[in-house]
Amino acid sequence: MNIASARQSATGASIRISRLEKRFGAVSAVDGVDIDIAAGEFVALLGPSGSGKTTILMSVAGFEFPTSGTIHVDSEDLTYVPSNRRNLGMVFQNYTLFPHLSILDNVAFPLKMRGLRTAERHARAEAALATVRLAGYGHRRPNELSGGQQQRVALARAIVYQPRVLLMDEPLSALDKNLREDMQLEIKRLHAELGITVIFVTHDQSEALTMADRIAVLRDGKIQQIGPARQLYERPTNLFTAGFIGEMNFVDVAVQSVGDDISVALPWGETWRLPATAAVERLAAGEAAVLAVRPERLQLGAGSPGQVVTVTLSDIVYAGSALLLIGRLPDGTEMRARIPGASQLSSLAPGDVASFTIPTEAMLLYRGKR
């Protein structure tokens, strides 16, 4: 079964978050957020701490009630419905298994709350444990399991009653790196298998880029950008997202003219002509702007088409698959380049001056200063 047909048989619910606001006293934790999530979609809420991502999730879960705005799941208004009547699956950061119950009773707990009889409860809990590859662990106690296993039990407990939405609040941040990557794949596999709608809160951008169909980048309670990973990475819509997702070089420039193409003055006196598509935001002549370029888009040498910069190297870092070169442009602005296939570059040393070519299509222009 390919992904497209899995999508079609999806059993997830659609979620519509409209003009959500949550104020704590004078502070706005969430400030007018709109998100439309399709049935079966996997959406990550990504942002630094205090960006409001957890408050949004808690509002969907029913642990916070918004100051204003609405939350609909499949056109049913859940905004002020208590958390225990929402029928949503939830996985918390710290596993939150009930320490006095066996693994099987932990997983069967939601079924008990729904009045199922013991035999059926246990059969369905066993099945859910098998889904997270923990068949046969039912008789153990939570403290007899590793962190990764405990989080898988929490996952089984969240999906055992076949909810149409699964909410996850930084579920992997307590695990070490290898386990985290395994669990990322495990959750993706479950998502594809069950067709459930997932909202996943994380502060780890690589996690969000790897797992989600769409990512909402949040800052100060507002959505900065929402879109698929590729769009976010290749054409961030504002300076915050440009700096928050991945590595980015920024150079302050002055806009000289805007027409069929845009000419900008660089701090060291050169003037470059860039295509009009480079401007992500509307620019006007005479304004300050920021030129952004990803380190891996820089090419060593001056042969290929594009703009050439000279960089005085200060650090050369061997990073396995690529060589990271860090240096300064003529005006002192820092510039980083990631050059793959490091072997032929071994002659470079700190203090050398190297030329790099920046392809014109790799450059983006934003209003303002860096």
Added chain:
Amino acid sequence: MKPPTDRGSLALGAYVYAVLAFIIVPLVIVIPMSFSQNDYLAFPPSGFTLKWYAEYFDSRQWRAATWLSVQVALLTALFASVIGTAATYAMIRGRSRLVTVFQILLIGPIIVPHIALAVGLYLFFQTIGLSGTIPGFVLAHTVLTLPFVVFTMAAALGKVDANLEAAAMSCGASRFQAFRLVTLPLVLPSLASSALFAFIISFDEPVVSFFLSGVRQKTLPRRMFEDIEQNLTPVIPAIATLLIVLSILILLGAHVLRSRSVTR
């Protein structure tokens, strides 16, 4: 070669054993006296008899005082553990700014001298007719024992992750179900041990009982004081011995309960 003698640790050892001796000496004196054949309190005791125990169990007055104390202590244990647990839960999970005020009020009875509390309760209960009644004793003893329940339950509830209840609620449990099915089982050993403590504190509480006891309604400690003033027979050491045994049993019970909660 022998290590040099450490005078400091020798002195400390002697000090520790002296303290232990002073704690144990009353027990060593009281228990043998309760078996003495003399009709008055004497040490060393002479002979061996169980007649003082028989006198205690045969006396209607002693039995009435004991039964009153048992009723009061049981009700006190019930009220103090329920109210104390609910109050501690509110203080630990609540977001109210008055938490500090509640805390001070709840543990106040430890700081306020019992005699001051007793005089105040005596005058108050006299006017509203609670003096010398079981509800009066229970109210007073509940106030006295609440701090012990609050301390025990604060330690226990502080160790329970608040997100466990959120998890239970996301599984479909109501707020109360989340408490009853998740938090309560986790703190039950501590709850039981704090109820035992409340029971024993109420059972041999003398000061407040002295003021609140009426002509007919006398708790066991109050009755013992009267007997000391009037007769001073070895019935007193006999009762004291029984109380010591009861306390040790309760302490052991509380210890077993708490060690069970640790292994969980």
